[in-house]
Amino acid sequence: MTGPILRVRDLTTRFRSRAGTVTVVDGVSFTLDRGEVLGLVGESGSGKSMTGFSLIGLVDEPGRVEPTASVELDGRELVGLAEPEMRALRGRRISMVFQDPMMTLNPVLSIGDQMGLVIAAHHRMSRADMATRAAEALTRVGIPEARARLDAYPHQFSGGMRQRVAIAIAILNHPAVIIADEPTTALDVSIQAQILVELQRLAREDGTAMIWISHDLATVSTVADRVAVMYAGRIVEHGPTTAVLSRPRHPYTRGLLDSLPSRGEPGHDLAQIPGAPPSLAALPPGCAFAPRCGHADAACGVAPPATEVGPRGWRCHHPLEEARR
């Protein structure tokens, strides 16, 4: 089959409460090709995780994905899909890995039991076959003596090993898309790199597409083919990773890059984006980044249009010069 594996159009997720409506994901659109890795970056609270949860239909009450949104997985519309059908896709065609492996695995169930539950959710299989399949997945993520480890409990693994187990669970049913929500953030730097390489290899072997969520541009630059930068629930800039990171067009992307330790000059203070991320309940009209932006003027009081040039796109009234770097 050709065409993108995932096509997201105008994904919007709102929390309605008595206190008012908060839009945590606002008109997010992107496509993901088979085997492609899309990095989703942005500060804390920018809606990266919510985007992930919205895609797999797991937004907590009272949050809701607007019915005008469209998420097509392999040509099949997911928005508005009945829960039993959505459930059948979760963990089989599209799965998710979370940030903290200390929290995601059930401490009182053995690894084999937890993996068995995930297999049984999608396939009828004998216990022996399940064990074989689970052990295969563990072996694939680099856990030695996988079969013996099926009887082990999460506390018998180190943090990095636990994240491998979580990844093994995510790839158990060979999904077409994996949403990896900061899967390395909670780990030691050296282990981060291992996990990163491991996931990348798995995705390549299976042709699995991946959405790599991170607030760390450095990590994203090593895994992602393309990046999308989120701010206050919106994608403000997207494009091929090297192009976006070397020649950012949106001042927010520029700010994120400048605050990377590796980019600052030694001995100098790191550049910080002034101000703090806005409260989603009280966004300024127009460009949400304007209050923190050195280039903002009166024009920014109106929502900037989406500019698409070739593979790149941005939403800014005053995009930075292409040749700045």
Add this chain to the structure above:
Amino acid sequence: MAGFVLQRLMQAVVVMLVMSALVFVGVYAIGNPIDVLISPDATQDIRAATIARYGLDLPLWEQYFAFLGRVLSGDFGTSFVYGIPVTQLILTRLPATLELTLTAIFGATLVGVPLGMYAGYRPDRIFSRVVMGLSILGFSVPTFWIGLVLIFVFAVDLGWLPAGGRGETVSLFGVEWSFLTLDGLRHMLLPALNLSLFKFAMMVRLARSGTRETMSSDVVKFARAAGLSEWTVLSRHVLRLIAIPIVTVFGLELASTLAFAVVTETIFSWPGLGKLVIESITALDRPVMVAYLVIVSFVFIAINLSVDLAYAALDPRLSKGRS
């Protein structure tokens, strides 16, 4: 695991010894058994003979070891009031308490935990609010009052169920049981219900708060993201995660109810241990009191031990090290 069990067993034995000594000394401090055993106008010779017969002239520690030896062989002496061996007396009463308590606690747990889990899973549903309302009632209304109301409504007013007694019993392993006959079950229903309400309330609360907390955890999010059905998430993940406090309360309640079902047993004239001990305290029936206290300590220790072992089974972190 074996080391863990052994260690707990040793602890249990030590606690049991300490308890028996306390019971022995404590009971010696209340009342003078001689006054109960011998009529005040008995001759000095009879007094001396009786004292010697019961070994009451020996030093306290010798009496204690004699007592310990007899207890270990299951001999608690003869009841002053009933004139029969205490062991036999207790064996006729213990099954009544046992079946009543177990019915009440298992009932409260098997009904309370699922209802509490539902209330935690769907806190805004009307049904959940009704369940929580019931649990508040179970907590705040005193047991004796509910017992009287139950008798008044179901026995006196409606005449559906008997107001007291054990009803027909069947002999099994040489002791009489009510739960094996229909009539016995009818007699047991009201007192068991009465006894279970507080425990039901507790189980509902525990299950509800545990479920609420667990539902928003990453474990549940991750399980859902892997496509597990809500039923599987609740029955396999959540239930296991909330099991430990539930088992704890189950054990505590089981022990304390076995020992102190007095109020309910009295209201429903249920011939159990609680009733027996109250009677023997008023009558200063020392052998019965001693036996009761020893048996109750034993039951507490045995139940605590089982709860500890259940923890180890429920939480692998307690029984296995890192590998």
